[in-house]
Amino acid sequence: MAFTLEYTSTARNITYTLTVNADTEGALAIDLTGEDESGTRVAEGTLTLPPGGATESARLLHQSLTAIAGFETRRPRRSTVGNANQRWTPDEDTALREAWLSHPPTDSATEVIRSLATTHQRSPAAIRARLPRLTCDPDVSGRLLTETTATLVGRDAIPAVDDT
Known part of the structure; x- marks a missing residue:
């Protein structure tokens, strides 16, 4: 047929x-x-x-x-920010640490991290992950890690930072 x-x-x-x-x-x-x-x-x-x-x-x-x-x-890949996947330099580490410590603890840590991410051309996740390595507490803006919190995030992962 x-x-x-x-x-x-x-x-x-x-x-x-x-x-x-x-x-x-x-x-x-x-x-x-x-x-x-x-x-x-x-x-x-x-x-x-x-x-x-x-x-x-x-x-x-x-x-x-x-x-x-x-x-x-499939969703398109997210565009990456300027310094994504780049090594952190000592100068960038110093600038990030100083910027974090310049904020009072009353500032929202999330908002500060977002702002620093834009400034440093990194993702918020990259900033949050880097802060403990600089002895900064990523949960409270402007605060250093205490011995207790440093132990929780892994003290061996945190290099000594000269405060002088």
Whole structure:
């Protein structure tokens, strides 16, 4: 039995048309086209299947296209800030420590960290992680770590800082 089916769908300003033609023997010719708003063809392809080949081919196409679609729907990578993944220099460490200690404990640690992240072109997570290494308490702005809190964050990870 011969027949023709046509399906149309529009996504992201491209109209896709899928046309399926079956001949009297059961062989299928599948044509896919895609046109943008100006009528320019941006996608096209033809698939010819023997009689009885539609089921397995449909399964394979479905699996393949589902996997490919997963790449399209992933969130784009976040843009990195200027100094991301760069080593901290001694001067940057000194500037960060001094800036942290210049804030009173009444300032929101989260807001101070965000501000320092912008100033130092680092992420807030990078600033928060660096503060204990500079003997600064990341939970209270303007405060140094006490012996107790230094033990909790790992005293061995904290280099001695000269306060003179």
